[in-house]
Amino acid sequence: MLWLIQLIILIIVVITALAAITVRDLLGAAILFGAYSFMMCLLWAIMGAVDVAFTEASVGAGISTVLFVSAVFRTSRRTKD
Amino acid sequence: MKAAGAIVVLLFGSLLIYCTLDFPSWGDPTSPASTHVSPYYIENTLKDTSVPNIVTAVLADYRGYDTMFETIVIFSAGIACLFLLRRFKHVEPDTRLYRHVPTGITFRIEKGGRYPRESDLFERIDLQWVPHDLIIKTTCRMIIPFIQIFALYVIAHGHHSPGGGFQGGVILGASVILFAVSHNLRSSTNRISERNTVLLCTLGVFLYVATGGLSLLLGSNFLDYSALSQIFGVDPVTARSHGILLVEIGVGMAVMAVMISLYYNLASAGKQDEGL
Numbered sequence: 001m002l003w004l005i006q007l008i009i010l011i012i013v014v015i016t017a018l019a020a021i022t023v024r025d026l027l028g029a030a031i032l033f034g035a036y037s038f039m040m041c042l043l044w045a046i047m048g049a050v051d052v053a054f055t056e057a058s059v060g061a062g063i064s065t066v067l068f069v070s071a072v073f074r075t076s077r078r079t080k081d
Numbered sequence: 082m083k084a085a086g087a088i089v090v091l092l093f094g095s096l097l098i099y100c101t102l103d104f105p106s107w108g109d110p111t112s113p114a115s116t117h118v119s120p121y122y123i124e125n126t127l128k129d130t131s132v133p134n135i136v137t138a139v140l141a142d143y144r145g146y147d148t149m150f151e152t153i154v155i156f157s158a159g160i161a162c163l164f165l166l167r168r169f170k171h172v173e174p175d176t177r178l179y180r181h182v183p184t185g186i187t188f189r190i191e192k193g194g195r196y197p198r199e200s201d202l203f204e205r206i207d208l209q210w211v212p213h214d215l216i217i218k219t220t221c222r223m224i225i226p227f228i229q230i231f232a233l234y235v236i237a238h239g240h241h242s243p244g245g246g247f248q249g250g251v252i253l254g255a256s257v258i259l260f261a262v263s264h265n266l267r268s269s270t271n272r273i274s275e276r277n278t279v280l281l282c283t284l285g286v287f288l289y290v291a292t293g294g295l296s297l298l299l300g301s302n303f304l305d306y307s308a309l310s311q312i313f314g315v316d317p318v319t320a321r322s323h324g325i326l327l328v329e330i331g332v333g334m335a336v337m338a339v340m341i342s343l344y345y346n347l348a349s350a351g352k353q354d355e356g357l
Contacts, residue, residue, distance in 0.1 A: 047107070050243040051136045054235075058251040063340055066258055070348040070356075 006046055013039045026077055030068035037061040130321040132240045140245065141325040145304040149289055152332050156286045159339030163279070166346035167353075180204045207265060207355040221263035228256040236333045240322055246332025253333065254340030266349055266356035275353055278342040285335030292327045 013036060020032040037060030044053035105112030122135050122143070132138040140148050179188045179197055182204055190196060197203040206213075236249030261269035293304040301308030306324025307317035315323070349356035 051245070051248075054243050054248045055251075058248050058255070062255050063251055063258070066255070066262070067343060067347055070344060074347065074350045 002046065006043065009039050009042050009046075013043065024079055026072045026075075026079060027069065030065055030072060033068065034061050034065035037064070129318065130325070131318045132322050132325060134240055134242065136243070137239045137245050137325060137329075141328050142304075142306065142321055145293070145328065148328070148332070149293065149304070152286055152289055152335050155339055156282055156335055159282055159342055160279075162343055163346060166351040168351040176208065178206045178208060180206050205267070209355070217263050221259055225256050225260055228259070229253060232256065232333075236329055237326065239329055240325065246329035247336055249329075250333035250336030251340060254337040254344075257337075257341050258344045261344065261348070261356070266345065266353070270345065270353060273341060275342065275345060278338040278345070280338075282335050282338035282342065285331045285333070285338065288331030288334065289328050292324060292331070296324070 016032050016036040016039060020029045020036060023029050023032060037056055041053045041056040041061060044050075044056060105114075109115065122139055126132060126135045126138045130138045130142050132142070175192045177190050177196060179190065180186070180203070181188065182202055187206070188197075188203075199205060232249045232252035234249075235244035235252060236246055239245035239249070257269060257273060260272075292306070292309075295312075296305050296308040297303045299308040299311055306321045306327075308320075309324050310317045310320035313320050313323050345353055345356070
């Protein structure tokens with residue numbers, strides 16, 4: 001049963017990672033990256049590395065999303081490539 | 082060019098996945114990592130340091146020298162970002178917006194005009210207008226103290242549960258950033274100024290190094306906290322856990338200050354005047 005949950009989360013991780021690099025809207029990419037970090041955090045918590053999961057949740061899903069959003073706020077929302 | 086990139090990525094990706102086949106299986110008791118290093122920590126951490134959370138003990142005590150340079154990396158990264166993003170030349174904005182609070186009228190004052198003094202009557206608002214929302218402001222005001230208490234708990238309780246200086250510092254920084262997002266940048270810099278963030282970040286690194294230097298002065302190795310038992314008046318084993326707490330506080334201060342200063346500079350494009 002646990003492997004099924006892990007597999008589902010892993011698939012979501014791959015999907016969000018691919019979506020974050022292909023999406024044209026940079027704000028959307030920042031949010032997708034936050035979702036990616038949160039899913040990675042869940043994976044680490046399942047595997048028992050709770051300290052790493054905690055760091056990922058606070059740094060990856062929390063602060064870095066805010067920093068990305070504030071950088072997007074100061075530059076442009078659409079990518080050129 | 083894109084096709085070449087895709088081929089390289091696929092090649093290296095499949096190479097990496099092929100290499101994972103050589104890994105010992107997850108939780109294998111006969112793998113090299115579980116036969117030499119881990120058993121020592123599992124058996125001796127509680128005896129040596131009286132810290133139940135082995136991860137914290139390894140991070141801040143056994144591998145304390147490593148973590149010191151991790152903190153210095155964060156410190157130098159924060160200083161580098163400060164020098165890259167900050168505009169040190171003071172640039173006056175061309176126009177400023179003020180709201181007359183009792184009537185709700187917005188004044189637009191061009192360069193050269195006289196600005197009203199900040200008071201209960203006049204409130205300065207940003208040029209890039211962000212909607213004034215009472216619900217968001219009040220909710221954040223109520224949540225922030227609890228976030229900060231939780232962050233302090235994470236730092237102080239890192240000995241017993243997952244957590245420690247890095248996570249606690251990030252959460253503490255996030256609470257200040259939440260305040261800056263929900264109100265505006267100036268009301269946040271009024272509470273923790275840019276000068277104070279740089280000062281706190283330096284002080285945090287200094288606290289870490291000073292703890293190590295203190296144990297050196299007391300006649301022990303650098304970062305061997307058991308020497309601090311002479312100061313704390315406890316046995317050497319408990320002194321090591323107290324030393325870990327001191328170091329974690331230093332890490333938390335440094336990380337919090339770097340996060341806040343990063344956000345200030347990013348959100349205001351280095352001008353520290355108007356921002357998200």
